[in-house]
Amino acid sequence: MAAGGYVGVVELLLVVLLVVVLGGALIWWRRERATRQARDLADVRADARRWYERLGGQVMNLGGEDPAVRQALADAAERYHAAGSQLEQAQTVTQYRLARETAVEGLTYIRAARLALGIDPGPDLPPLAAASGAGQLTVPRQVQVQGQTFKAGPQPGQDTPYYYPGGQVRGRPVPAGWYSTPWWKTALGAGVGVLGGLLIADALFSPSFGDPGYDAGAAAQGVGDPGDVGADSGGDFGGDFGGGDFGGDFGGGDF
Numbered sequence: 001m002a003a004g005g006y007v008g009v010v011e012l013l014l015v016v017l018l019v020v021v022l023g024g025a026l027i028w029w030r031r032e033r034a035t036r037q038a039r040d041l042a043d044v045r046a047d048a049r050r051w052y053e054r055l056g057g058q059v060m061n062l063g064g065e066d067p068a069v070r071q072a073l074a075d076a077a078e079r080y081h082a083a084g085s086q087l088e089q090a091q092t093v094t095q096y097r098l099a100r101e102t103a104v105e106g107l108t109y110i111r112a113a114r115l116a117l118g119i120d121p122g123p124d125l126p127p128l129a130a131a132s133g134a135g136q137l138t139v140p141r142q143v144q145v146q147g148q149t150f151k152a153g154p155q156p157g158q159d160t161p162y163y164y165p166g167g168q169v170r171g172r173p174v175p176a177g178w179y180s181t182p183w184w185k186t187a188l189g190a191g192v193g194v195l196g197g198l199l200i201a202d203a204l205f206s207p208s209f210g211d212p213g214y215d216a217g218a219a220a221q222g223v224g225d226p227g228d229v230g231a232d233s234g235g236d237f238g239g240d241f242g243g244g245d246f247g248g249d250f251g252g253g254d255f
Contacts, residue, residue: 044096051103068156072113079106112163116156131166137177143203151180
């Protein structure tokens with residue numbers, strides 16, 4: 001065989017060998033990625049179920065006749081059922097994380113109920129993504145809006161039986177605390193209810209009404225002035241509610 005032909009064969013063999021090596025490396029990388037993804041999915045699924053089961057145990061074991069306790073437990077039970085439905089449908093890491101968020105949110109209501117019962121609220125919970133930057137009420141608030149009185153404060157009471165774990169209501173930070181009515185649900189609706197909810201939010205938390213009554217972290221976010229209501233109600237009705245809304249993945253969740 002001529003020298004040139006021999007070199008050509010060697011080069012061809014080297015090319016084939018390189019293709020085989022690269023192909024094997026690609027197959028190995030894909031398997032490793034699939035294994036890692038499966039492991040990550042299993043981890044987030046187990047984590048979501050752990051919080052879900054913890055919530056279920058608390059929902060089953062707690063009870064009370066106080067209006068604040070009953071309302072907080074009702075909200076916790078709603079989150080328990082929502083998280084269960086989300087877990088049944090979940091197939092991705094993101095969906096399992098949303099189910100976990102719902103379960104942890106339910107546990108914030110459990111903590112609220114335990115506080116209203118006067119018992120140990122239990123260990124701290126992971127922070128809710130939806131409540132980031134919203135802060136907490138630190139002093140009682142009372143305002144008049146359209147002839148009605150609305151109250152809010154850091155502690156449960158006969159006049160403030162509705163707990164809210166904090167979040168965004170139409171782009172406005174609403175601090176965690178106890179409220180006289182769940183006006184944020186109305187503000188997440190449509191039409192006149194939106195305007196009423198925004199008016200209540202402005203009255204309770206706008207700096208123009210004096211001390212906002214919630215921590216500096218939330219105050220730094222800014223909640224707008226009453227003059228913003230017209231612009232928001234007129235221009236934002238079709239917008240995204242933002243915050244922790246799970247509608248994009250499951251069609252549930254209030255926040």
